[in-house]
Amino acid sequence: MSGKDNMTxxxxxxxxxxxxxxxxxxxxxxxxxxxxxxxxxxxGQHLRAMYxxxxxxxxxxxFLDLLAQLDKPSGQTGKKSxxxxxx
Amino acid sequence: xxxxxxxxxxxxIGAIPNLRAFAISLSGSVDRADDLVQETLLRAFANIxxxxxxxxxxxxxxxxxxxxxxSEYRKRRREVPDPDGAFAATLTTNPDQxxxxxxxxxxxxxxxxxxxxxEALVLVGASGFSYEEAADICKCAVGTIKSRVNRARxxxxxxxxxxxxxDLVPEKPxxxxxxxxxxx
Numbered sequence: 001m002s003g004k005d006n007m008t009x010x011x012x013x014x015x016x017x018x019x020x021x022x023x024x025x026x027x028x029x030x031x032x033x034x035x036x037x038x039x040x041x042x043x044g045q046h047l048r049a050m051y052x053x054x055x056x057x058x059x060x061x062x063f064l065d066l067l068a069q070l071d072k073p074s075g076q077t078g079k080k081s082x083x084x085x086x087x
Numbered sequence: 088x089x090x091x092x093x094x095x096x097x098x099x100i101g102a103i104p105n106l107r108a109f110a111i112s113l114s115g116s117v118d119r120a121d122d123l124v125q126e127t128l129l130r131a132f133a134n135i136x137x138x139x140x141x142x143x144x145x146x147x148x149x150x151x152x153x154x155x156x157x158s159e160y161r162k163r164r165r166e167v168p169d170p171d172g173a174f175a176a177t178l179t180t181n182p183d184q185x186x187x188x189x190x191x192x193x194x195x196x197x198x199x200x201x202x203x204x205x206e207a208l209v210l211v212g213a214s215g216f217s218y219e220e221a222a223d224i225c226k227c228a229v230g231t232i233k234s235r236v237n238r239a240r241x242x243x244x245x246x247x248x249x250x251x252x253x254d255l256v257p258e259k260p261x262x263x264x265x266x267x268x269x270x271x
Contacts, residue, residue, distance in 0.1 A: 039247045043240060044212060046193040051213035054108035063103050066125060070132045071091050 091135065095144070099131065102145045105214060106152055112209045113156050115198065123159075127152040146216065150224045153206070160202070196246035200239050207235035208243075 091099075106127060110120035130151050131138075138147055197205060203225075210221040211232070218236075222229040 036244060036248065039244050040240060042189065043193070043243050043247065046190060047197075047208065047212045049190075050194065050197075051108045051112070051209065054111055055104040057104065057107070059100055059103045060107075060121070062121070063124065063128065064100070066128060067096065067100060070128070071096060 091132070095135075095140070098144050099128070099148070102148050103128075105145065106148055109149060109209060109214055110152055110156070112197075112213075113153070113202070113206060123152055123156055126155050130155070143220065146220050146224055149210070149214070149216075153224055192247060192250040193243075196243050196250075199246060200242060204235045204239035204242070207232050208239035211236050 103124065106124050107120055110123040110127075111117055114120050114123060127148060131148055134151075138144065200208070206225065207221060210216045210224060211218060216224065218229050218232050222232045225232060
């Protein structure tokens with residue numbers, strides 16, 4: 001009666017969940033598989049197009065202002081207790 | 088105390104557009120993304136001494152941003168779902184070499200991915216990080232990143248294949264049963 005041994009193999013199967021998951025989640029296959037490679041190419045294009053669209057907006061002023069503030073040790077309201085910050 | 092090496096400051100500024108794009112893909116909202124970037128910059132300045140010059144500044148900043156997002160995400164699980172927002176709100180111009188519909192489909196599909204997968208896909212597929220760098224940023228194994236990227240691609244492929252299949256079916260012919268006006 002060594003039924004326990006069988007239990008342990010279940011753990012092994014869990015590692016393969018990845019593949020099973022994808023298969024399980026698969027919708028009914030579309031007929032054309034040429035569609036697939038076409039789509040994979042489009043995924044890459046779209047992803048970069050989206051991303052680059054944001055990148056192309058450059059650096060909003062609020063961040064330039066923030067950096068300018070952070071970079072200057074003594075602001076008008078800043079504490080000057082640091083001492084000897086300028087020159 | 089905080090006067091920064093000008094070269095380093097320029098590098099940080101140069102990374103901001105990419106940080107924004109990444110933050111938008113994580114948070115799904117432009118406003119929250121910009122808040123994340125701001126917080127990231129504050130953290131970066133406060134901890135600049137812990138950055139090793141010569142190492143990848145961009146990856147360092149991405150890591151800070153991701154950690155901030157993660158801790159915030161745990162607190163309030165995306166309480167403002169913005170399904171149409173994410174990238175849509177940022178689109179100043181419509182990059183339509185392909186049809187506009189394709190693009191909408193893609194955005195919708197991307198928003199359906201689990202955060203882990205979307206993050207991995209964006210880091211590798213758009214931000215231009217290597218699998219190793221992405222694994223570093225996400226604090227996980229390289230294999231995990233690869234598997235997430237693959238799953239993201241597969242899932243997107245499925246979602247988009249469905250859309251494409253639907254698009255192949257012609258719409259109902261126009262005006263078959265629509266008597267436009269009954270004029271005599």
